[in-house]
Amino acid sequence: MTQTNRTDSPLSQPLHQLRDRIASGAVDPRQFLNDLLTRIEQFNPSLRAYIAVDRERVQAELAERLAKGPRGRLFGVPITVKDNICVRGEQTTCASRILQGFRPPYDATVIERLAREGAVIIPHANMDEFAFGSSTENSAVGVTRNPWDPSRVPGGSSGGSAASVAADLAVAALGSDTGGSIRQPAALCGVVGMKPTYGRVSRYGLIAFASSLDQIGPITKDVTDCAELLSVLAGNDPRDSTSAPTAVPDYLAALNKPVTGMRFGLPKEYFIEGIDPEIQRAVEEAARVLESKGMKRVSVSLPHTQYAVATYYVVATAEASSNLARYDGVKYGYRGAGSSLLEMYEHTRAEGFGRESVRRIILGTYVLSHGYYDAYYLQGLKVRTLIKRDFDDAFKECDVILTPTSPSAAFKIGEKLNDPLQMYLSDIFTISANLAGIPAMSMPCGFTSSGLPIGMQLLGPSFEEARLLQVGRAYEQATEWHTRKPSLQAAEARN
Amino acid sequence: MAAYEPVIGLEVHVQLATASKLFCGCPTTFGAPANSQTCPVCLGLPGTLPVLNERAFEWGIRVALAFDCAVQPTMKFDRKQYFYPDLPKGYQISQYDQPLAQRGHLDIVVGEQTKRIGIHRIHMEEDAGKLLHDPHATASYVDFNRAGVPLLEIVSEPEMRAPEEAYQYLTELKAVLSYLDVSTCNMEEGSLRCDANVSLRPAGTTPFGAKVEIKNLNSFKAVKAAIEYEMVRQAEALDRGERIVQETRLWDAKAQTTESMRSKEGASDYRYFPEPDLVPFVIDAAHVKAVAAKLPELPAKRRARLAQQYQLPAYDASVLTQHRRLVEVFEQAVAQYGKAKPVANWVMVELMAYCNARQRDPDEITLQPVWLVHLLQAIDNATISGKMAKELFVESIEQQVDPQQIIEAKGLRQIVDTSELEKVAEDVLADNPKSVEAFRGGKQNALMFLVGQCMQRTKGKANPQSMMEILKRKLTESKEVAS
Numbered sequence: 010m011t012q013t014n015r016t017d018s019p020l021s022q023p024l025h026q027l028r029d030r031i032a033s034g035a036v037d038p039r040q041f042l043n044d045l046l047t048r049i050e051q052f053n054p055s056l057r058a059y060i061a062v063d064r065e066r067v068q069a070e071l072a073e074r075l076a077k078g079p080r081g082r083l084f085g086v087p088i089t090v091k092d093n094i095c096v097r098g099e100q101t102t103c104a105s106r107i108l109q110g111f112r113p114p115y116d117a118t119v120i121e122r123l124a125r126e127g128a129v130i131i132p133h134a135n136m137d138e139f140a141f142g143s144s145t146e147n148s149a150v151g152v153t154r155n156p157w158d159p160s161r162v163p164g165g166s167s168g169g170s171a172a173s174v175a176a177d178l179a180v181a182a183l184g185s186d187t188g189g190s191i192r193q194p195a196a197l198c199g200v201v202g203m204k205p206t207y208g209r210v211s212r213y214g215l216i217a218f219a220s221s222l223d224q225i226g227p228i229t230k231d232v233t234d235c236a237e238l239l240s241v242l243a244g245n246d247p248r249d250s251t252s253a254p255t256a257v258p259d260y261l262a263a264l265n266k267p268v269t270g271m272r273f274g275l276p277k278e279y280f281i282e283g284i285d286p287e288i289q290r291a292v293e294e295a296a297r298v299l300e301s302k303g304m305k306r307v308s309v310s311l312p313h314t315q316y317a318v319a320t321y322y323v324v325a326t327a328e329a330s331s332n333l334a335r336y337d338g339v340k341y342g343y344r345g346a347g348s349s350l351l352e353m354y355e356h357t358r359a360e361g362f363g364r365e366s367v368r369r370i371i372l373g374t375y376v377l378s379h380g381y382y383d384a385y386y387l388q389g390l391k392v393r394t395l396i397k398r399d400f401d402d403a404f405k406e407c408d409v410i411l412t413p414t415s416p417s418a419a420f421k422i423g424e425k426l427n428d429p430l431q432m433y434l435s436d437i438f439t440i441s442a443n444l445a446g447i448p449a450m451s452m453p454c455g456f457t458s459s460g461l462p463i464g465m466q467l468l469g470p471s472f473e474e475a476r477l478l479q480v481g482r483a484y485e486q487a488t489e490w491h492t493r494k495p496s497l498q499a500a501e502a503r504n
Numbered sequence: 505m506a507a508y509e510p511v512i513g514l515e516v517h518v519q520l521a522t523a524s525k526l527f528c529g530c531p532t533t534f535g536a537p538a539n540s541q542t543c544p545v546c547l548g549l550p551g552t553l554p555v556l557n558e559r560a561f562e563w564g565i566r567v568a569l570a571f572d573c574a575v576q577p578t579m580k581f582d583r584k585q586y587f588y589p590d591l592p593k594g595y596q597i598s599q600y601d602q603p604l605a606q607r608g609h610l611d612i613v614v615g616e617q618t619k620r621i622g623i624h625r626i627h628m629e630e631d632a633g634k635l636l637h638d639p640h641a642t643a644s645y646v647d648f649n650r651a652g653v654p655l656l657e658i659v660s661e662p663e664m665r666a667p668e669e670a671y672q673y674l675t676e677l678k679a680v681l682s683y684l685d686v687s688t689c690n691m692e693e694g695s696l697r698c699d700a701n702v703s704l705r706p707a708g709t710t711p712f713g714a715k716v717e718i719k720n721l722n723s724f725k726a727v728k729a730a731i732e733y734e735m736v737r738q739a740e741a742l743d744r745g746e747r748i749v750q751e752t753r754l755w756d757a758k759a760q761t762t763e764s765m766r767s768k769e770g771a772s773d774y775r776y777f778p779e780p781d782l783v784p785f786v787i788d789a790a791h792v793k794a795v796a797a798k799l800p801e802l803p804a805k806r807r808a809r810l811a812q813q814y815q816l817p818a819y820d821a822s823v824l825t826q827h828r829r830l831v832e833v834f835e836q837a838v839a840q841y842g843k844a845k846p847v848a849n850w851v852m853v854e855l856m857a858y859c860n861a862r863q864r865d866p867d868e869i870t871l872q873p874v875w876l877v878h879l880l881q882a883i884d885n886a887t888i889s890g891k892m893a894k895e896l897f898v899e900s901i902e903q904q905v906d907p908q909q910i911i912e913a914k915g916l917r918q919i920v921d922t923s924e925l926e927k928v929a930e931d932v933l934a935d936n937p938k939s940v941e942a943f944r945g946g947k948q949n950a951l952m953f954l955v956g957q958c959m960q961r962t963k964g965k966a967n968p969q970s971m972m973e974i975l976k977r978k979l980t981e982s983k984e985v986a987s
Binding site: 093094095101103108111113114115117212213214215216217219220221247248249250251327328331333334335337339340341350354374377378379382386 | 544547548549550551552553554555556583585587589592593594595646773775776777780781782783
């Protein structure tokens with residue numbers, strides 16, 4: 010597998026560097042954006058990280074920022090956005106046929122926050138339809154390819170966001186994470202991805218998959234960028250009743266704090282059979298690096314881990330079946346033919362949704378049905394409480410928890426597509442954080458012998474994102490994994 | 505026919521007259537152009553989220569307290585799921601197992617008896633939109649102006665035993681709501697809607713029979729009539745040995761019958777589950793107390809006070825207290841006028857007749873209590889006749905002027921000078937010899953005609969009673985002279 014170390018090409022530089030160079034006048038934001046768009050035009054046809062990019066629109070937005078500001082902390086910096094985050098006037102479809110042509114008349118709160126800091130929005134990155142999947146194969150517009158090996162998936166559902174950051178088709182991107190949809194593709198593409206605490210980032214304008222689990226978060230080239238972007242995204246939003254009023258700490262200040270004396274926990278339930286031995290070794294090596302930085306290793310237990318996947322698929326599909334009920338062909342998006350209302354509904358939904366969406370709607374409808382609610386949904390909520398309690402107990406013993414992000418590196422396109430259970434197990438290490446509502450970050454911690462990125466996951470107590478950034482930055486300073494880049498020429502040739 | 509006892513329960517939906525909708529800032533004005541009062545939230549556009557209207561929440565607590573309900577320490581919202589084009593999200597945000605309030609009651613008066621009807625629960629939910637069908641087109645349209653308007657559902661216990669009790673329950677419920685000033689309670693505009701559950705059981709037994717839910721009831725009278733109809737229909741079926749099917753039936757106001765809509769067995773499964781976009785609400789007991797402290801005097805209490813304080817008959821007290829506006833006009837007018845009964849009569853007869861004739865709610869009418877006082881005083885000092893007063897009453901409401909001003913402006917003072925009236929009588933008698941003859945021939949009607957002529961000649965300023973006496977006297981006097 011081809012790897013190259015990071016060059017000094019401006020397109021490879023992390024967000025915080027680019028931002029500083031634009032501010033100092035060393036980089037012309039127009040030139041930078043033009044180069045970025047050219048690179049997207051060159052490589053996106055093979056990678057399919059974006060659904061579509063409108064060059065004129067993006068350049069016009071930059072021109073407006075340059076003319077009017079605001080000259081905020083992201084002034085002139087382009088940010089890529091997943092296709093389930095509403096951008097006013099821009100087609101936002103969740104990579105689904107059923108939302109084709111839908112242009113929201115409003116911006117998501119996160120888009121407003123980015124714009125307020127002077128960022129330029131690039132809509133929209135590819136994804137699994139409605140964020141249902143771990144491979145970006147469930148997209149109605151086509152599969153996104155892993156920049157490290159185009160025969161492999163980028164992970165999902167934020168596969169387009171992660172692949173674009175890894176391939177330097179984006180400076181940084183927004184993803185959404187319901188069961189690992191930011192962290193797993195970040196791991197498979199060798200970039201940093203964080204799911205913040207539930208309620209830390211407003212969900213207003215995020216097209217819902219499972220409302221009690223969804224969070225928007227950053228996908229970036231390094232930990233510093235993650236802190237930069239989170240600082241802009243985080244904060245209370247009166248339009249989201251589940252958004253937390255908790256004060257936002259200074260994430261950048263956390264980056265340079267020493268980690269000496271802090272404890273990291275290794276949960277025994279996460280080092281299980283079936284995990285790729287190369288991944289296990291990489292995470293164990295990462296543990297040694299953290300120890301070398303003065304951290305203490307402790308063993309912790311999360312006894313209800315084995316129920317996480319089952320619980321997740323009950324709770325998440327139940328909410329999804331309800332959230333997707335509004336796509337009925339009446340008001341917007343795709344409408345099927347039909348001579349009666351019922352027929353129109355049937356055609357719209359049968360033709361508009363992809364296979365995985367249909368599977369989850371049916372599953373979710375079933376678990377909420379009369380007579381099954383108590384056995385499934387209610388039971389699921391109870392187990393969820395137990396999983397949350399596991400973490401509360403574990404965090405009495407340690408400051409952060411260290412685990413692999415995914416049990417395997419990027420798998421082949423098509424490999425798991427017809428085996429939903431195998432696919433669902435891709436999220437086995439990431440799902441618990443969503444069920445517990447706690448923050449979790451994936452970052453590069455090595456490569457397999459065949460050159461595929463490996464990710465490790467850091468988990469912390471609710472609203473302790475700063476702690477994850479602090480430990481993550483300490484690790485990053487001691488390693489060089491995050492500086493490696495895939496060679497796209499090779500990717501293109503292979504394709 | 506065997507003797508059956510009806511078991512009646514009512515589900516009332518009340519639209520709260522808050523300025524904005526339950527989960528977004530859209531206005532709630534009735535009758536605005538289709539879809540002009542909508543936003544991404546109430547249209548259920550992807551990515552939008554609900555935020556509870558604090559005012560609606562507070563009004564919900566007021567209503568709950570007014571019906572003596574236990575406001576729950578925590579409440580949550582749930583999604584009630586079904587597909588219909590007027591439901592933008594494919595679910596309605598409602599409350600399932602943790603409603604705002606439970607276990608209250610409402611006292612009603614039937615005949616001479618007071619009966620306590622239990623209230624099972626009160627919950628909050630959002631209204632749906634409205635379908636518009638164009639008979640000339642193959643398409644239907646949806647108006648989402650109503651989508652998201654706050655509703656309270658007030659569910660009674662099945663404790664009513666006669667159609668009249670249902671009627672009284674609704675009347676009293678509406679009175680309470682009007683005192684709280686939280687809803688226009690207009691059945692025609694749909695701000696108050698009622699479904700009735702009716703079942704029969706053999707008199708003297710306790711188990712409930714299969715119940716029928718009646719929908720499409722657009723007035724209190726319709727509720728009563730539909731229950732009466734349903735009692736007969738079910739009794740006849742039971743007498744024939746049939747089983748009553750548990751179902752929903754629609755009231756047909758034209759035919760005065762109920763028609764089967766759908767049977768409950770085939771009814772949809774609403775798949776209720778907790779609304780994840782709204783956190784459960786902890787209702788602060790101190791806040792409930794503060795709301796309770798601000799409650800107005802409610803109809804039952806006010807009724808008792810009215811009867812006692814003003815020595816009014818029970819009937820008068822109950823009519824006057826049916827609407828907060830009526831009783832306010834009454835009490836304010838009495839405070840200035842001094843005597844209660846004449847004011848009560850005017851409010852009960854003239855003001856209510858005015859509202860009924862124009863199908864307007866008392867709240868929609870501006871009547872300064874002092875206008876009523878001036879009218880009554882003008883009658884008392886014989887400035888105007890009772891008949892004039894009634895016309896003036898209407899005129900002053902329509903023109904929004906004090907009747908005293910109209911009296912002055914039009915010179916409507918009654919002629920009290922008897923010599924002037926004598927002169928008018930003489931002139932009329934002289935001009936109408938045929939009528940004089942007819943009267944003498946025994947036709948009493950002729951006298952009324954002559955009075956009418958006098959009134960005309962005085963432009964209504966004569967007191968008809970005095971006019972008649974003068975005419976009578978003159979007719980008998982002249983008869984004596986003639987004979």
